[in-house]
Amino acid sequence: MPEFTGWLLDLFEDPREGLVLYFIDEAGARWRLSRPFPVTFYALGEDAELRALWQHLSNRPGEITLSRARRMDVFKRGEVTALGVTVKNPYLVRKVFQQTAAQFPHLEYADADLHISLRFAAETGAFPLARCRVAANEAHQLEEIEVLEDAWTLKTEPIPLRVISLEPDVAPHHASPRALLAKIEGETYRFDLRTWRPLLVNLRALIQRHDPDLLLTDYGDTWLLPRLLKESEAHHIPLGLNREPGRGVSTRAERTYFSYGQLIYRGQQVHLFGRCHIDRQNAVLWDDYALEGTIEVTRVTALPLQTAARVSPGTGISSIEMLTALREGILVPWQKQQAEMLKPAADLFSADQGGLVYQPKIGVHKNVAQIDFVSLYPAIMVHFNISPETILPDPDGDNLVPALGLAIDTSQDGLIPKALRPLLEKRIEMKKHLASTPAWDPYRKGFASRSSALKWLLVTCFGYLGYKNARFGRIEAHQAVTAYGREALLRAKEAAEDMGFEVIQLYVDGLWVHHPEKTQPADIQPLLLDIQQRTGLPISLDGIYRWVVFVGSRQNKKRPVANRYFGVFQDGTLKVRGIDARRRDSTPFVSTAQMHLLELLARVQEPEEALPEAIAFLKSRLRALRAGEVELTDLLVRQRLGRKMEAYRTPSPAARAVLQLNSAGKTLRPGQRVPFIYTLGKPGVFAWDLPQRPNPRAVDVARYQRLLLRAAGIVLESWGLDEEKLTERMLSDLSQLHLPATSKQHPLKHRRNIPGVIDPPVKRALKGQTY
Amino acid sequence: MDRQIVTFPVPQTGKISLVVAPRAVVGSLMSLLATLALRGQVLVVDGGNCFDGYALARTLRLHTHEVNAALKQVWLSRAFTCYQMVAMLAELPVDGTPVIVLDMLSTFLDENVSLSKRLRLLDSSLNLLRRISQGAPVAVWARTRTTTATAEDQQLLAPLLEVARDIWELQAPETPTHQLPLF
CATH class of the missing domain: 3.30.420 (Nucleotidyltransferase; domain 5)
Incomplete structure (x- = not known):
């Protein structure tokens, strides 16, 4: 009789044995066990229809068991009567359900399309990759399973995966x-x-x-x-x-x-x-x-x-x-029917808003502290008990949501807070653990990956509350979260101003504050405590910037843009958001150069000191570009195909690259990223995945030059070197730059192909030069 | 059809009025909504998350100083799935209050739900609208998609055209495929 300790690797339905489970034994063996595993789905609706369904299914006694059940429906805020359909073999449940739903389309269904691993975890506590103690009988049928490490364990035994x-x-x-x-x-x-x-x-x-x-x-x-x-x-x-x-x-x-x-x-x-x-x-x-x-x-x-x-x-x-x-024991609806409450249009103005943004002041700011709420939206859901069933349309009730005319029922824990609490607590613990783990610790990388995975889950949990297909989503709950978020940020702002800080920016879950005398982490602690007291939500200091730059929008430099900034913390680390160095569609040639410029500025005490080196670096990059020394892979742009090809009126560069691929017999679907290089002439791009190799001489050097100088201008603008000035400065030194060797083409044709001659400043700079 | 405002006649009890038009018609529909809101309560079911509160407020301001009071006459609910659309129409009070359904077919253009199921749900929705229209004015807007329209669009529009008694079909002006002569 096998008994072992190990990890549940995989489980799936089987037509003969019900449920098959594969385990990794910590002693090295691999086990295949099975067990019967009947599963139940529920039908809800009018008594007459339920009776008809009951009659319809009651002639399959060996396969299906029927029962009258009382189950909790979160959207109806109470128990409802349902017809329980228990299918003996989980392999058949999908088929039985599909037949039932097709024959009785007016009934509502619940617990109908759940993954077998969720059902197994709910019944036994054992989830995939859980470390467990397992006992089976001679026929290798699972008899007992005891979980030794639950899903919220911080330090887990490594799995000996082959x-x-x-x-x-x-x-x-x-x-x-x-x-x-x-x-x-x-x-x-x-x-x-x-x-x-x-x-x-x-x-x-x-x-x-x-x-x-x-x-x-x-x-x-x-x-x-x-x-x-x-x-x-x-x-x-x-x-x-x-x-x-x-x-x-x-x-x-x-x-x-x-x-x-x-x-x-x-x-x-x-x-x-x-x-x-x-x-x-x-x-x-x-x-x-x-x-x-x-x-x-x-x-x-x-x-x-x-x-x-x-x-x-x-x-x-x-x-x-x-x-x-x-x-x-709460019903999981197959198709959520719950729609938004009817509300006056006037209320939509106050309810249907996102996070609070207080636009930054463009330019350089020194000694700025960035303070962030820790997982703000999940923390709000847990702290204020926000869940589809806890939102009440009662403007006179207790626990009113700020400015929404809705109340929160706090008499019992909602489903969403119950689901999120352990996840949030684990993430906070993991963050603390990471902060105290030295960089050389071999487990640090793994912890960082796990922490990141939890972060993504928590980031999306708010969006899922308002997502149309989310089983437990509800738009009022979604709106309540942002309303609390705005209120928390306003209170944080008030706390900061009461302590004499200047607020530089507010952005959904964080604030950037400055105080001429409070420039060390210990100076910020009283503010953190005060904000935590005023809001009831955890908040932490992200860091204090030696300097931070908020840049304007691309279309209008004077217009501030939230979440487009870069800065260097007191420990020398850089934080970059929203500029080329962080964008997935920017070419490596541009993004690495921009990042290098930032590193140069961060290396010195006063960024101005780094400007000569920054300019020299830019010149060297331009020289390399013109000399054809930049690898073509560094010039690749990866843009997402945003729609179906037929929906383009004017094809984007990505769409033009896809057209090239189509003619070579390759197809791409909307949502896929298309790598391409900007080239001279029409169609202006060369799709990287074409069978033939690109001609390096066809690279649209002028375009890459523009992209580089634009990216450099974003970084250096605050120190007097915007794109325009950089262009002038770089191109006035053009005579020193090495131009590509002359070709055998007709001179006029060749002149058209010289990289960089498209821009008027380049033309001016080239005047008088012989080639 | 460009973005100029089209004045639709106020819908009448006993029949379903249908507007088949591209998204640019929203401004005109907000004008219709403003007209109804100035007379009393009106219910809006929004299937495409396209209700434009600011446009409505601007239109109301042309007619009254009590913009907020007028806005409070407009009761709105948004449906994001075809299941929600049916549930919402089933829950609407049948008390003579005019009903406007915005971008009704958007929720039915959902490839996660089989076409047969969507057609059945659309049928249920239209039955509900027919019932409501017996005691209240009902207007429905079906949005036409210019570049991404498929055969399904027509398949879903057909039952709507069948139940509607007044139909306004507005088209976007054709974009010239070549440069027009300048001189």
Whole structure:
């Protein structure tokens, strides 16, 4: 009878055994266990319809059990009567539910489409990657499972995951890969992609020998695994990608969706059974928090590892809420019906607002303290008990929401605060732990990744409260959060001004304050305490800037823009927001140069001292650009395709690059990023993923020059060198710059192609020069 | 159709009035709303989050000094899914108060819900509107999409055209595909 301590790796429905679970034994073995796992969904509605459904389903006694149940409905703020439909085998629940919903479309349904891992976690407490003690019988049926580390444990035992990494030698959308690299335990194997039979045989041997828990791939979802499976079938060499015998892989289609006003593209997905597959190129936020963070998301959301790697933080938050609801016996609606309360249009002006922003004063500010509320919106939801069921349309009630005419029921904890509290507490603990962990600590990186994963979940939990498809979203609750947020920031401002600080900027959850005599962290502590007392919300000092610069908008320099600034803290670290160095669509040539300029300014006590070096640096970059010494990859621009091609009236550069790709037989979906280079002539761009190589001489040097000088101008403007002055200064020295060698083209044609001659200042500077 | 204001006649009890037009019609609809708000209460169901409170306030100011009082006559609720649209219409009071439904089909253009289900929900919504229109004026705006329209747009519009008795169809002016002669 197996008994062991280990980690729950994967679980899924099985047509014969109900639920199959795979475990990693800490002694090294891998276990496949199973157990029956009946699941229940609920139907709600008119008695007559429920009776008809009951009659319809009652003739399947071996398969389905029916019951009359009383369950909590948060939107109706009380218990409701429902028909419970318990399906003996979880493998069949989807089919039974779909048939039922199609036949009885007027009924409402709940707990209908929940992931099996959420149901299992709600019933047993065991979630994917939980460390547990497990007991099974002789037939390898799970009998007992005890969780040894809950999802909120800060320091967890490392999981001895066996990982094989698979990646092509080149990105398949860019060029045809010629080799597949397999990495395991420090060894790298190179397989030739032109000879499939030996590749398949060797790869199968590798998988059999190492029996990995995790296949970590690049382009595994969108290219590699589909290709491997196709060749494996064609050559009759099964690869054994799954651990579970007799199961094919599970694929999910590609999709494009809107998130925070942006089109997001997710490629198709390939999931395995008994082991996990993560495609680093298709995983969400992999660059930000990698495997450690993904494991953290798995644990707190109770979604399987390969699912957690691919879902947005919003879906993660939704899972946490659904798990809390299941544990509390609260119905999880299949389709939320609850709409916004009818309210007078006049009220919309006060209710439908976002965070408070107090525009900064443009320019350089010295000795400025940045104070931030810690996870402000989640903290508000927890502290003020904001949840769909706790919002009451009662302008005369207790606990009124500022300026909204709504009251909060505090008689019992709401569902959302219950779901968020442990997450918020863990994040705060983790932040504290990180602050006290030295940079050399080998665990620091992992902690930072886990902390980042929690941050993303908390960031999205507010948006999800107002998201149309969120199961427990409600627009009034969303509005209440921002109303409390505005009030908290106003109180913080009052506290700062009462203590003699000048408020430089307010931005949703943070404020920038200055006091000529209070320039050390200890001087700010009394203010933090006062704000915490006035608001009841945790607040911390982000740091004190030696100097910080708030820059104006691109369209109008005199117009301040919130969240577009850069500065250097007293310890020398830089903070940069909203400028090229941080933007994902800026070219590396520009963003690294801008960052270098900032580093030069940060290195010296007075930024003015760094100006000569900054100018010399800019000249060297321009010289390199003109001499063709800048790598083409550093000139790449990656823009997102914002809509379908037919929706463009005037195609953007990204759309023009896509048109080039289309003519080469490559297709892109809205939401995908398109890498391209700006080139001379029409169409003005060269799509990087075209089969042919770009001509380095066709690079639109003048355009990159403009981009560089614009980015430099943003940084240096406060010290008297804006874009215009920089352009003049740089180009007056043009004679010293090395121009590309003359070509054999006709002189007139050649003149048109000389980089930099498009700008009038360049023309002026070139006057008199021979070439 | 450009952004100039079109004056729609006030909808009548007993029939559904339908405006089929691009988004630029919002200003005209706010004028209609202002006219109704000056007469009494009016209910607005917004399916496209396109209610323009500032435009409404500006229009009201042309007619009354009591802008806030007039704004309080307009009761608004927004639907973000087709399920919410049906639920909202089912909850509307049937007491003679005029009902304006803004961008009704937006919530039905949701690829997360199967087309058959959306058509069924649209049918339920139209039945509810028909019932409301027996005792109150009802006007519906169906937004036309110029660049992203699909066959589904027409499929969803068809039942709406069937139930409507007064229909105003407004079109955006065609953008010339070539440069017009300057001289």
